[in-house]
Amino acid sequence: MTGSGTAGLTGRTRWVLVSAAAVLLFGGAAIFGIGAFADYQGQQAQSSEVVTAEAGSAGIAAVAGSDADAPRIVFRNTALGEGYGVVAAVPLTDPSGPRVLSDVSCDRVYATNTYEMCLRVNRGVVTTFTADLLDARGALVKSWPLPGIPSRTRISADSELVSFSAFITGETYASVGFAINTQIAEVDGADSGTLEDFALTVAGSRVTAADRNIWGVTFTSDPNVFYATADSGGRTWLVQGDRAARTLVAVRDGVECPSVSPDGTHLAYKKVVSTTPTTTWTVAVLDLATNEEVVLPEPSNVDDQVEWLDDSTVIYGVLRADDSGDSDVWAAPRDGSSAPRLLIEHAWSPAVIR
Template sequence: MADPAGEGGLVKARPVVLIAAALVLLGGSLGYVLHARQRGDGPRLVAAESSFTLDAPGLYYRDGATGRVARSPGAADGPSCVRFYAAGDRALCLRALPGTPARTQAVVYDRRFTELQTVTVPGIPNRARVSASGHLLSWTTFAVGDSYAAGTFSTRTSILDLRTGYLVKSIESVPLTVDGTRYHAADVNYWGVTFAADDNRFYATVSTGGRTHLVEGDLKAWSARTLRENVECPSLSPDGTRIAFKKKVSADPEAPWRLHVLELDGLREHPLAESRSVDDQAAWLDGATLGYALPAREGRGTDVWSVPADGGGTPHLLVPGGSSPVAVAAAPD
């Protein structure tokens, strides 16, 4: 079990032993990252929980009845998660740990669901993403509150680079430029990271001063700049040219958002055929289709739906009782 990480504490990788860690000052107010080195000839791996793997390409999701990762069609035989995502040869599972205060365990798996590493952070599981290569992972937790619809919430978003072992515990330390001006404020919150194919650039939501913005971040330059206002939970298309997002279109706290797609070239946007309020980070199931979760039509929980990304067509029910949809490709060579 990984030790909880306090604001100044070290995060232990499971099951490897952490023997060296350094807080690296990235210049001025650039914040810090944690660099963990592993001892021995290689990490000792925790065996997969079952024979369930990501080897078969298709739609994977969290099954609401069991809380486990499932494949459509098929049984829910994967690990238990609150949020799930996979890409490349890695998968990310967010689990809510028991007890108070709330804590989240981020678990990194390979395609056979062999557990490679765990990180424990404060808060309630909320968003999970893996870069297309599987090298970068990000998760968001609610540190305060449990809904973006309410005005009183606080988030914590981390990025883990599996190539180096660097863990950015909170990307609030990234220097932010808003409308061309360097920006400082105590109420800055980031959430909903999505990665570009270069494993350097990322997009996310930043909230401050009662407004939300789409930001483009650069890990190497350790900087972020706003691109457009009123963009939440971005999801970059496979070709890197479009961002799906939820846009606030109403003051009604029960139905504030509508899914849109933004063209990065020219920043033109259009609404999608899904007119219901979607509080989710939509996933690109292919270059033309988005998947997302909506409250279930009957009972509690959510269902997985899809809708064309071009604004046409109609929404389609994919998985009753599902959430966290992700289209997994064949294993990389």
């Protein structure tokens, strides 16, 4: 959050203020809610643009075929028409084939074979925001209120930890002075609380400025260790977090929304390539052993948290220039050896279930 008047507040106190602001946000959301709900209904009131197969209440267990454990890619369906905004799946072996639609609507989704994290804008006369943990059949396991527009979410590979972020003001990463809240929670245990309560250190010095933000968590094989983005004073850093010590230590400048490769050897992330007239990003990949960075030859603006198709390929959503409500998922080799290729049309927020 911005403003010198909050410089001495702790993360806990700031979260109380954030919650109060969220109440005001919810109370004043009627006009937004009516418009958003009407737009959402309009996007669904036509035939779908893609070949689909209904899965009903099967949730993330659904996949084209009879094997519910088959490797697949789960994503938010952005094809205009019936099924717009619901969680969908395609077989990992046939990403361009017919997609199975669930009956679960999400604005941001991530999934493992056990759980699904569904960040929602609950559209209505008064709009609210939630982070919902669902089981493989789409049943609600846990729910957390969000203070604004959903942003990022992840689940650890062992399905024991979840993270979720939301904008407090409803702005975006390209906004000046945006504010965001991020939390980590144990599925069967305690919440770690807002990451603003963690001690942030950059170049050996503690950063206590009130405008700091942390988002874009990615988990490692160590349940205590994660990576994320930290921001303060117009600068961003890749930070390594320690849940037990409640610390965040900057390890690289200019990195946003990291994603650890399945084998734990590389990090993919967003990298700023322009700030004029608005911020635009491309995808870069860091070799954690050599500290060598490769910038991928991606010509489009990538405002997504990268996912890994396998240890050598990244995938990510790109908004369509002709329709802000639609997007596609692209794939690219991590070494930048070839141009990105279209993987799934009319899709967003992909998660690979191997």
